[in-house]
Amino acid sequence: MAQTKSVHNDVLDGALNIILNGCTQICVDTVATxxxxxxxxxxxxxxxxxxxxxxxxxxxxxGTSGRKITIPTCTAIEVMATGDAGHIALCDVDDRLLYVTTxxxxxxTDGNTxxxxxxxxxxxxxT
Numbered sequence: 781m782a783q784t785k786s787v788h789n790d791v792l793d794g795a796l797n798i799i800l801n802g803c804t805q806i807c808v809d810t811v812a813t814x815x816x817x818x819x820x821x822x823x824x825x826x827x828x829x830x831x832x833x834x835x836x837x838x839x840x841x842x843g844t845s846g847r848k849i850t851i852p853t854c855t856a857i858e859v860m861a862t863g864d865a866g867h868i869a870l871c872d873v874d875d876r877l878l879y880v881t882t883x884x885x886x887x888x889t890d891g892n893t894x895x896x897x898x899x900x901x902x903x904x905x906x907t
Contacts, residue, residue, distance in 0.1 A: 785906035792847040792903040793840055799849055799879060799901065800838045802872035806830040806854055808894055811866020811885045818877045821869035827861045827888050830854045830896070846904040853898045859888045868896060 807821045808828040815821035822829060839850045851870070865888050870879040879901060888894055 787846075787906055789842075789847055792905075795903060796840045796847060796849040796901070799870060800835050800840055802874070802876070803835075803838070803870045803878055804831065804833050804873045805871040806833055806851070806857075806896060807869040807871060808857065808859075808865045808883070808888070808896060809867040809869055809880075811864045814867050814880055814882075815869050815877060816880075818871055818875040821871050821877050821880070825867070827863050827865050828857045828859045828894050830857045843900070843902045843904075846902060848900045848902040850898060850900050854896045856893045857896065859890055859892045859894055861888075862890045863888060865894070868899075 805822065807826050809815050809821060809825040810827060813825055815825045837852045841848060864885055866882060866885045868881050868883050869877060871877055
């Protein structure tokens with residue numbers, strides 16, 4: 781007899797809703813070291829930051845297998861330090877580092893702007 785695994789969408793959405801309802805900052809961080817704390821994401825490793833991020837900017841929906849949240853395109857983010865970008869960090873107002881991912885490495889120059897294209901975080905159904 782085959783065994784079946786499943787998860788209700790509400791379970792996956794619970795995790796994604798922490799990002800949807802909590803994320804207030806999208807940070808572009810250095811390629812050298814992935815941030816592991818809020819302070820590293822918004823101070824030590826930060827090259828650019830988009831503040832005033834709100835829940836209305838995100839969308840939770842069905843993914844290819846499971847559920848996903850779409851992170852919006854953020855344009856004209858002021859670069860505040862020169863360096864090689866390599867990580868994107870999602871942070872909240874309670875000083876939590878919610879999620880870190882990699883991005884295409886590129887050199888950013890203080891005083892310029894950067895665009896972070898839309899991307900998704902997918903939580904898979906169990907297999």
